[in-house]
Structure formats: structure tokens, C-alpha cells
Amino acid sequence: MYTVPGRCITLNGTRAALDFASPEIDIIDERAAVESAFQGIGWKVPDLLKQMRQAKDFYFSQAIQIQSPTYSQGRTVLLGDAAHAPGPGGMGTGLAVVGAYILANELRKNPPETALTTYETRMRPYVEICQKQARGADKFLVPSKRSHIWMRNQIFRLVPPRLLNTSKAAEAISL
Secondary structure, three states: OEEEOOEEEEEEOOEEEEEEOOOOOOOOOHHHHHHHHHOOOOOOHHHHHHHHHHOOOOOOOOOOOOOOOOOEEOOEEOOHHHHHOOOOOOOHHHHHHHHHHHHHHHHHHOOHHHHHHHHHHHHHHHHHHHHHHHOOHHHHHOOOOHHHHHHHHHHHHHOOHHHHOOOOOHHHOOO
8 A cells, every 4th residue: 555645556466446535526537537646656656557558457436435215116126335335444345245145034034025124124224334434434545644644554553453343333233
């Protein structure tokens, strides 16, 4: 992870994430936006930008949080990120797996209408805690000031990983 104010580069094996804070909502040329945001940064960034220009699997997305008022309508059900994507640091994968497990179990035990209502009733408290946990993660992952970068890095160095994950979300649902 390499961070300068407002921009963060994370390398993970053969993948790189280039995150940046942007007031723009409608970005027409996504590669140009990334290029502009990271222009002039040293480290491995020039090579990453070159690879980005040539990448066939380039992916660009806003980090957003979905707060759906319901997870189903009729016999159509939302699961995973479509239902409750919390955003960075909000346990999205866990929500998807737990949601699928809860829904499958409810459909096994109950008629569809009851199963969908119970699925939502059981998932909602868990989703809300995960979404609350994710709020502000963008400022933690892409700090806007050098002092905030330093503070975040100290937290990563000093706090054991098991303490960075809250058990509060896990306690909000029983399987």
C-alpha cells in the first residue's frame, strides 16, 4: 500500500487498486481520470499507469454504499452487494455468504412469502451494523492529509489484525 494525500495504491499479487477521492460523479473517460489523479506520483505508479492503458480487464467503479429499503419485491430477491453493499471495509463478502445461507434456510423451511419476510427481518440488523462500520472507510483508506496517512499506518502497525475486525457485526445475527 502506497498513499499520498487523496490517493492510495494497493498491490495484491497481479492486481492493483488505484483509489482516489474525486468530487466528480460523471466521469466520461475513466482511464483518463485515473491517469490525471495519479500523474506525477513516483514509486511504481508510472509503470502501473502504463499497464492500465494496455489492460484488457481494466475495471473502474465508484465506492458507494447501497441502502435498499427492501431486499425483495414479489418473488425477486436481492442478495450480496445488490441488496446491501456496505462499501469498503463493510464485510461485503460476509454479507453475501450469510445472506445466501439465511435465504436458503428460510426457503427450505417456509413458503416463499414468509421466507422473504423472515430473510429481511433477520438480515436487516446485521446489514445496518456492517454499513455503519463501512462509513468513513474511504477517509481511512484514502486519507486527505499526510498526518492522517501516518495515523492510519500506525494503526496498521500497532493494532493486531484480529482487533481491527469488530465482533459486533457477527453478534448481530445467528445462523
